[in-house]
Amino acid sequence: MNSPAALRLHSEIETPQPLRASASGVTVKGWCFAEDLPDPPAVRLVTTAGVLPQTQRTTRTDVPQLFPSSAAAARSGFVLSGTLRSGVYVASLEAQLPDGTWQRFKQLSLVVDPVPFSAVLDEPIAQGVLRDRVKVGGWALSADEPVKELALRYGHREVPCDIGKTRSDVQSLFPNVPHAGHAGFRSQDFLVAGHGPVRVRARLASGKVAMARTAVTFSVAADENHAADLDLTAPRIGLDEGRKAPQAPAAAPSRPARALNVLLVLHGSFASNSALHVAALANELAAAGHACSVAVPHDLDALAHHERPAFRGLTFAEAEGGVLFADGRGPDVIHAWTPREHVRILTEKLRARHGSRVFVHLEDNEQQLLSIAVGREFAALDRMSDRELDAVVPADLSHPHRSRIFLAAADGVTVITERLREFAPAGKPCVTIWPAADARYFYPRSRPEAFRRVLDARPRETVLFYHGNVHAANAAEVRELYAAVVALNASGDAVTLIRTGLDRVPLPADLAAAAEPFVLSLGQISHHRHLPALLALADIFVQPGVPDAFNDYRFPSKLPEFFAIGRPVVLPRTNLGTVVRHGVDAYVLDRADAAGIAQAVRALRADPELAARLGRGTSDFAEKNFSWPRSAAALAKFYLSLAPS
């Protein structure tokens, strides 16, 4: 059988492309005519889900200008419309030949979105404000699947509804939806006190949850559990009044003279405090054009808590076989974040494989940490043989002998405080890298006064804030802070301590009981970026502690964050406390124990001018001294000075 001769068609689809429509109605417009026919042919759109017919023929004045010799051009406009079920299709546009067959002239992709879940509240009102305690009803329809559960939400309330009520009017509105005739719902009970626009929340047969807004607001002032004097229409008082970070001038992306592949080997998971430092430095190094990877011993999933990491995370097990970067090379630099055993072992393996330069970071008095952990004097530990030590030293602490050899073999050493230089081998290149706070979130924030007025239980309340876990190493210091809070309240100073973090070491029961009325424990805050809004509630920050073999060598991660917020910081004369100026940059105590803390808080409560001056002083100090970009730049310079060219 001979096929009919193909038409010589001219056409254009004028509906914006790519084609996307709702399942409730698909419309495609354009024009089409054949040179060989006196009249434009009929047009249709064909998909696997069905055919959209031509529903309208339109006259055109523009097409004849393009084809003046074709009489059919003037009537070539068409409109195709109809409904298709949701999906992604290849749509064929076809023109009808005189013998009744169809000729394709265009193919396009077509996305048909599902019909949105529809809900209407129409009993007793369909729009406006309902203030009565009545039962309400309406209809809710998902074209693709029936509703299985339904509730109305408004204000702080949720009202469950019975479903499946007969609605012939809805069936006539949606004749193609078989379950439309039973789309009605009605609240199970009378409305309860609450205020707000009404949303319909439904669980569908597939388990999906669908939401729809209605045109009704419920404003029920009172019920048996809510007295009328509880104003539910009052505006919400927000905690985070000044959430926008000050706009720092955007640094132009730069390429370093030489881009390095940097592998940082971290001793803890991405949930640890050290991970905040490593992640911030890795992000800044990446922003400066270097490629960074961070290896952690466990819990790689915790990387999800870091916002948009610009580095690759991997486990020690993954790293052991070698680490390759995007350019196909191994690391130029391996930065061992502490000389702890598991970090040292992985670093040495990778150095042997890749021939990388090795840097070791010191952030604690490792000898002191080991001594506390195993309960022996360090001198005694140091006298033991390697074999004896192997049985004693856990993988996540530093081996007295092997760590010394590891440091001696390193190309360079980085330290978080000056005192840690004591542990760097003599003559070894060494640089101090101070931590900072994430400037996107930690910046001077005003106190949310309205929220504080709601929060404060007593006149002239002073709020202290302490974030972080309580563990063996800091339990004694945190006890001093709690004792100070108890003492202050006992002496008539209204002081509340807001705590976040977990208590891995419990407080003594009597102290916990005495402190309970004055401590708001919020538990673990999942995202570090949410802390600054809570820190802004504080009047004073306190870093408890006294100068000792542990504190003298560390740099508490909280301190840059405290300083960035712009409140007086009370801290002991150790680590950063030996650098800042008392009365100018911070409130420095010889010993930040219970008595010292209480005395400092009383002094600041008694002298608002001093408190205001120290609030400015801390933020000024933070601006001058704490900056991840500056710390990362110093680190990159140090790497480049020692990396082979």
Place this chain on the structure above:
Amino acid sequence: MNPAPTDPAEVLPRVRQQLILAQVRIMELEDARDETAARLDETNRLLHGAQTLADKKLDETAHAERLRADSEAQLGQLQRLQQAITQSLVVAQAQLAEIQQKLEVQLREATAREQRLAQVDGDLRAVKASRSWRWTAWLRALERLYSGRKS
């Protein structure tokens, strides 16, 4: 049965704690909303890109189909031409075979004639070499003399 009312002094710290935690929850939900909105935008952008790419590929496919149809038409013409040439070739080959046959016959006849001529020539030379021919030479000379012919 309602539980015994709690001392407001005991409730207050919990209310304050929950007040702050509610704010934390709001921040988390705001983050989730912002992340979801960003992800939705990105998904829409990707869908738009995928559709644009698909449309481009459909255009390319349509173009390739047109090329294929043109090529098929050209192929048809060439096949028809080839058929005609083949038919002419067959006729020419038949004519050639007929001519070859005739040639062969003529060649055979010529060969036979040549063979006959050679035979006659041989016979003649044999006659002329024979004793009787030589002995009768004088008779042929008289015959030439009287007939006015010369040998």
